[in-house]
Amino acid sequence: MAIIASVALLITEHRSHRLDSLRATLSVLVDPLKYLVDLPTVLIEQTTESVRSYSTLKKENAQLRDEQFIDKTRLLKFESLEKENIRLRALLENSFKLGEQLLIAELLSINTAPYENIVVVNKGTRFGVHPQQPVLDANGVVGQVFRALPFSSEIMLITDPNHAIPVQVNRNGLLTIAVGSGQLNRLNLPFLPNNADIRPGDLLITSGLGGTFPSGYPVAIVDDFTPMSNKPFVNITATPKAMLDRNRELLIVWSDSSPVSLTTPLSEKPTESPPHDQPAGTGTVGNSLPAASGSARNTPAGINRDDKSAGSGLTHKTPVAEQADTDNDE
Amino acid sequence: MMNSYAGFGRIFLTIVMAMCLRITPWPGFLSGINPDWVLLALIYWAIAVPERVGIFHAWIIGLLTDVLTGRVFGQYALAYSLIIYLCLIMHKRLRQFPLPQQSLFIFSCLLFSQILLFWLKNIQHPTQLHASFWLPVFTGTFCWPLLYTALRRVRLSRRTK
Missing domain, CATH: 2.40.10.340 (Rod shape-determining protein MreC, domain 1)
Known part of the structure; x- marks a missing residue:
């Protein structure tokens, strides 16, 4: 019995993903063990954190501040480069993947x-x-x-x-x-x-x-x-x-893992900043999805979505599409 | 017998502890030779209290081990139920064996389980075999006398109550 059952399980698991829910259910039973075994490491880490001396912390703080300062300065340049990249890609009618959560x-x-x-x-x-x-x-x-x-x-x-x-x-x-x-x-x-x-x-x-x-x-x-x-x-x-x-x-x-197509920019477009939207919109309006062109024209919505649309492009597509529809109706 | 109901708690606890030991990260090279504690504990209980540990229990625990270690479903379930079946048949003889002879039996059990696991893994996708793949079999055999005495103490301590 047990042998037949195990062999059946082995075959089904190998062929399909039908057992994923069963695995999820059983894992709820077993996962506490994983956390239990991990507990000593966490405790040791916490104790070493809490007994760290003031001077070490201060040193570390200063070091981190320096690092952050350098990173920030680098990011200044990165932003302008990113915009340039978006602009160039817009000229090429290529979509740019932005924002990963x-x-x-x-x-x-x-x-x-x-x-x-x-x-x-x-x-x-x-x-x-x-x-x-x-x-x-x-x-x-x-x-x-x-x-x-x-x-x-x-x-x-x-x-x-x-x-x-x-x-x-x-x-x-x-x-x-x-x-x-x-x-x-x-x-x-x-x-x-x-x-x-x-x-x-x-x-x-x-x-x-x-x-x-x-x-x-x-x-x-x-x-x-x-x-x-x-x-x-x-x-x-x-x-x-x-x-x-x-x-x-x-x-x-x-990240949005849907393949990038050359002619139809994705709705991640609105994450661009307003000044560069114009070329993007005009460059792609002829052969792009209504969603993308509509949102590209609608800059305020684009700005508002800026922080949210990172990564979860799929869920935020709907408001964009609605926006586009109303635009087209007008 | 006195150990009709309360025995389950002990067995359950030791199995849970064995599962914890199974996934404990050992430093460096020790992690490669971590024996299959769950199987060892199961074998002990199957020999000591065969009326308590059945093939079905072994199967369920094997399934949980599959989930715990992220294997294909049924892999450990199959290995454990086969080995526990063997132990249940032979438990009377095994009890008479002196420890070294028992260890020999344990060695073959662990080897069988490891071969079975490798074989199942190889069916899914061809894998290359490290020589160290077999090390847990040896360490498991060496750990058996220790585990045997420890679990025996656990089992007898409650019987004296």
Whole structure:
């Protein structure tokens, strides 16, 4: 009986996603254990936080303030660059993906599978986490949500042997795929020909192909390698930028993963600032969706939505569409 | 017998503790050799109180372990129910065995479970095998005498009440 039942379960799970709800229900029973096991780490962390001396805190504070100052100055430039980018893309009738919503999730220090690079974090479907969401940390891409349960979710790191991430070389835009090696400090780039223009120290960023990862996030840095002339492909390795074995805080990202089409800008357009809306609207009005063109003309609504529309483009599409309809009627 | 109702609490608690041990992060290389505590605890209870631990219990606990460790559904459920079936059949003989001989049996049980897990994993997608994949089998065998005495104490402490 038990054998038949388990085999049936194995087959159904392998073939379909019908058992996800059962897993979610059972996970409610089991998830408290994960938090229980994580408890000592949290407690130790809290005690060390609370017994930190005044001078250390002061030093850390000053350091953080400096860092923030530098980051802010960089962001000043970033803003103008972003606007320029939007303007240029509008000229090309290309849509620009803006605004990704982030959720900070904390790693639960538990070890579920010793030989797989899968970690568990403390945010689940209750926070709207869903499978295949990209996960980042402050330095780069960490992985993607593999399975979302109500109170926790499993994240497959980019170094998992079953994980591959589409990347491009930041220097020249060369596209390739980085495959996990199973070791936390190594990625493989197995699909590059021998004469590929890639050098040690090159930064690999996400290319945005495949739709899972938003483009432009740093992934890894190419290691030293020696081209072998007797083989068609070189086996290049790279070191992930993200601190896969050290960070406790991770960022789960919401981004509109619908494919970017060249002629129909998405409704994320309104997040542009008003002065640059005009060229965008006029440039695309002929062959774009009513939603996009309407919202581009309607600048006040665009500004109001600025903070909200980040990430959850889908939910905010409806008011935009209504706006557009009324515009067209007039 | 005195241990007709209250025994469940103890068994339940030890299983929960075993599950906690299963997912505890050990530093460095120790995490790779963390044995399957849940299976060891289940085997002990199946041998000690076979009227209390059945195949169905093993199956349910296996299912929970599947969820806990994020495996494909039914993987541990299958392994656990098969091994507990074996233990239930042989429990009278196993009780007579001295500890080293018992450990040998435990070794084969753990090995069987590990082979089964690897086989199921390989069906889903081809995987390469690390030599360290088999280490939990050995550590589990070495932990058995310890676990046996500990759980025996747990079981007998309530019987003396």
